[in-house]
Amino acid sequence: MQLYSNSLALTALNGGICLLGDYLVDVNQESQIRKAICDNATHAIVGFFGGIVLILETNHRAAGIEQIALVVMSVLVSSFIDIDHFLVAKSMQLSRAISIDRRPFLHFTTIPLVLMILIIPLHQWIHSPRLNLWLSVFTCAFLCHHTRDATRRGFTLWPFGTTKPLPYFVYIALVMTIPFLSDKWLNITTNGGGQYRYRTLEVLTV
Numbered sequence: 160m161q162l163y164s165n166s167l168a169l170t171a172l173n174g175g176i177c178l179l180g181d182y183l184v185d186v187n188q189e190s191q192i193r194k195a196i197c198d199n200a201t202h203a204i205v206g207f208f209g210g211i212v213l214i215l216e217t218n219h220r221a222a223g224i225e226q227i228a229l230v231v232m233s234v235l236v237s238s239f240i241d242i243d244h245f246l247v248a249k250s251m252q253l254s255r256a257i258s259i260d261r262r263p264f265l266h267f268t269t270i271p272l273v274l275m276i277l278i279i280p281l282h283q284w285i286h287s288p289r290l291n292l293w294l295s296v297f298t299c300a301f302l303c304h305h306t307r308d309a310t311r312r313g314f315t316l317w318p319f320g321t322t323k324p325l326p327y328f329v330y331i332a333l334v335m336t337i338p339f340l341s342d343k344w345l346n347i348t349t350n351g352g353g354q355y356r357y358r359t360l361e362v363l364t365v
């Protein structure tokens with residue numbers, strides 16, 4: 160059996176996942192644990208589809224097993240960013256983790272922005288397309304997570320401050336767009352730009 164999907168369809172699906180995930184977070188307001196599970200699962204699924212779209216757009220630079228590893232990393236990064244709430248609270252209790260009085264450090268959008276800029280000198284010094292690709296998937300997952308959070312709290316641009324919360328549909332549009340922008344940035348920083356085409360994923364199963 161052959162399954163074909165293209166990155167635009169996966170992107171539309173990712174937008175739908177955001178809407179559904181936010182709805183589930185909304186209807187589970189009375190239960191902290193259910194709300195946290197819905198929110199984190201949405202982050203993870205957004206990271207899953209966002210990672211696939213970015214890898215498709217990079218024109219299959221990575222081998223099959225590496226593509227799977229990249230998607231797994233994207234899911235893990237998307238999900239585990241919220242662990243910093245527990246680290247800052249110095250507690251594994253959810254009630255303490257969500258009542259900390261400041262944005263925890265993994266929610267500083269300065270981190271993925273600096274990493275994105277670092278791709279430029281790293282490419283000059285090390286010239287490793289593989290490292291650039293891994294960094295791009297890593298920062299893409301970071302930015303999608305921060306963008307989802309930004310609709311409630313804005314972007315934390317430590318040490319400069321915090322932006323206003325993003326309007327809801329701007330956040331949805333950004334989450335859908337970030338994998339394409341990440342590919343474009345990767346292309347500009349490593350290849351000096353080039354032709355842009357939507358890619359098609361082909362998964363072969365027995």
Ligand SMILES: [Zn+2]
Pocket residue numbers: 240241266304308
């Ligand atoms: Zn978060």
